[in-house]
Amino acid sequence: MVAKTVLAVLALTVAAPAFANSGADQLALSLGVQPGALTASELSQLQSAVNDDDQDRVQFILDRAAGKVSRADTSDAGFVNAGKAQIAAQVGVDAAAFSTNDLIRLQDAIRSNDREEVAFILNGSNNGDVTNDRGTVTPGKAQLAASLGLNAAEYTTAELSKLYLDSID
Numbered sequence: 001m002v003a004k005t006v007l008a009v010l011a012l013t014v015a016a017p018a019f020a021n022s023g024a025d026q027l028a029l030s031l032g033v034q035p036g037a038l039t040a041s042e043l044s045q046l047q048s049a050v051n052d053d054d055q056d057r058v059q060f061i062l063d064r065a066a067g068k069v070s071r072a073d074t075s076d077a078g079f080v081n082a083g084k085a086q087i088a089a090q091v092g093v094d095a096a097a098f099s100t101n102d103l104i105r106l107q108d109a110i111r112s113n114d115r116e117e118v119a120f121i122l123n124g125s126n127n128g129d130v131t132n133d134r135g136t137v138t139p140g141k142a143q144l145a146a147s148l149g150l151n152a153a154e155y156t157t158a159e160l161s162k163l164y165l166d167s168i169d
Contacts, residue, residue, distance in 0.1 A: 038065050048081065057081075093122070 025035035027043050031050065038046065042061060049057035057079050080088075080095040087103040088095035091110055098106070102121055109117035116136060137145075137152045144160045145152035148167065152160070 033062070033065070052081065054079075054081070 024040050024043060027047065028035045028038060031043065031046055033043070033046070038061070042065065046058060046061045049061060060079070084095040084098075084100050084103060087100070087107055088098065091103065091106050093103070093106070095103070098121075106118065106121045108114075109121065116138060134156045135153050138157075141157050141160060142152045144157070144164055145155065148160065148163055150160065150163070155163075
C-alpha cells in the first residue's frame with residue numbers, strides 16, 4: 001500500500017510541470033499563437049484586444065512577440081482601451097495622448113494636489129524650465145535640503161545636489 005502511494009505521488013510530481021501552463025497554452029492556441037510565445041500578461045492583453053476588435057492593438061502585440069517592436073517602443077500611448085478611457089475621463093484628458101503609466105501618475109498627482117507633477121505630466125516639463133526650481137519644494141528636494149540643514153525653497157535642485165556632492169567629498 002505504501003509503495004502504491006509513493007508511486008502515485010512520484011507520478012504526479014513528474015507530471016505536474018506538464019500541466020502547469022496548460023491554461024496559458026490553451027489560451028495561446030485559442031488565439032492562434034504558439035504556446036510560450038507570449039507571457040500570460042501579453043496573452044491577456046491580446047484576448048482583450050481581440051474581444052474589443054482592436055486590430056491595431058492585436059497587431060502591435062503580435063509584432064512585439066515576434067521581435068518586430070523593441071521594448072523602448074512599448075508605450076501604450078495612442079492605444080485606448082476601457083481602463084485607459086476611464087482613467088482619462090476621471091482626470092479630464094485624451095486617453096490616446098498618454099500612456100497608462102502617465103495617466104495613473106497624473107491621477108495620483110491630482111489626488112495628492114501635486115501641481116508640479118501635474119504640470120510636468122501634462123506639459124512634458126516643469127513649466128518649460130527644469131533648471132530653475134527655486135521656491136518649489138518636492139519631497140526629494142526637501143529630503144536633500146534637510147540632509148544639508150538647508151531650506152529647500154531657497155535653492156534649486158542643482159544647487160542642492162552640488163552642495164551635497166561637495167559635502168561627501
